[in-house]
Amino acid sequence: MKAYIIQRLLSLIPVMLVVAVVVFFIIHLTPGDPAAVILGPDASIEEVNHLREEMGLNLPIYEQFLIWITKVVQGDLGWSIYMDKPVLQAFLENLAPTLSLALMAQIIAILISIPAGIIAATKRGTFTDQTFMIISLLGISVPNFLLALLLVLVFAINFALLPVAGFQPLSSGILPHIQYLILPAFALGAIQAALIARVTRSSMLDVLNANYIKTARSKGVKKNVVIFKHALKNAFIPILTVIGQTFGQLIAGAVVIETVFNIPGIGQLIINAIMRRDFEVIQGTILLIAFSYVIINLIVDLLYGFFDPRVRLSAKN
Structure with a gap:
């Protein structure tokens, strides 16, 4: 290993x-x-x-x-003449909002998508399955900035349930921190949720048709045990792959959402650097984002061994 x-x-x-x-x-x-x-x-x-x-x-x-x-x-990574500070320092100062946004968006995407994919797979061909797949198709099709504006219009302006824009650090309290992140996180994670749901459904369908699942059912094993203990664990590698890929995309794709919701994160840093022609900041920030993306994929590869013992055996060999 x-x-x-x-x-x-x-x-x-x-x-x-x-x-x-x-x-x-x-x-x-x-x-x-x-x-x-x-x-x-x-x-x-x-x-x-x-x-x-x-x-x-x-x-x-x-x-x-x-x-x-x-x-x-x-x-x-260079020195920003405009901000009069090292690029790495500017990146780290803007990292916390982006990381909080990406983590919450990923949590929302996982909580929505995996149950939806499992339900759709277990009810294949039914009205429930078709409804979930139509919703996931809409989630993939609607641009996240348009969804963000719609969420602001409904939940922040019409019903005044959540803040329109801005950001509160975690030091201000967990509740204000979450309140300011719910709308942008949902808008950012919607496409990822739709993609993960479709992959979950497809992977679960392949496993549910396997002989060992049919054997477990014929022995009278409870349905929930079959689905979550046997089927989901064996179907989780493709799901884990897409989760890792989408998390990297969340960090890289937060530029638009941070602009819409005025979140002082990496996206805002890049936008401001582009407008100011601050080459050092643009180069260093994009390089760090790319590095984080490949590191996330490496971590996902290492997690394969937890879900599939064959990966651990091949690593030892």
């Missing part, structure tokens, strides 16, 4: 290198002068040229990349 973990960690190096190359060159090849944007329209040409030289923008692009990637390898 240790060898497997080391192998997977080493495989992250080329992935992160590709991400770094793509992000750096896409950002630097887009039109616009970061120095001019940072200084504003009233800045003189001399001031702009001085800032460009200070930021290293006068160097050839390949030299800029080599300087940046060398610093990244050493743990230095």
Whole structure:
């Protein structure tokens, strides 16, 4: 198992290198002068040229990349001139709201999707099954920003049950923290819930038709025991895979939702950095998001052994 973990960690190096190359060159090849944007329209040409030289923008692009990637390898993601702080510090300061939003969205998605998928699988072909699948199709089809606006209109404006926008840190209390996150978390997790529900239904149907499930039923094992102890555990690997993938997507896809609900998270940080042409922040933040995504997938791979003993055996071999 240790060898497997080391192998997977080493495989992250080329992935992160590709991400770094793509992000750096896409950002630097887009039109616009970061120095001019940072200084504003009233800045003189001399001031702009001085800032460009200070930021290293006068160097050839390949030299800029080599300087940046060398610093990244050493743990230095750069310095934000606009915010006057290290990129890593800015990322960590904005991480808590995004992480809270993504965790709550994932919890909501799991609590809704897995029971719905199990019920749909056990009632295959019935009105209940068709209803759940239609709802899941709608969940996949409706954009999360549109759902967010509808939720705000209904629950925050019409009924005034929840805050319209904003964020309260966990230090302000659990209840205010949850109240401000319910609407954005539901809007963010709706697509994930629909996807997990469909995968749960499909995986459960494959397992429920297996011979050992039929044998357990013929022996008189209770229905709930068959479903949750035998069927769900054996069907959980595809479900776990999609949960891990969707959690990474939640972190990366929180940009729009954080903008709609004015949450000071990573999404807001990226949007502000793009508007200010703050290259260092954009590059460092996207690189950290990509790194978190691949780490989450690694953790999911390691969790396979808990649900399937064959994975543990293959790891030992």
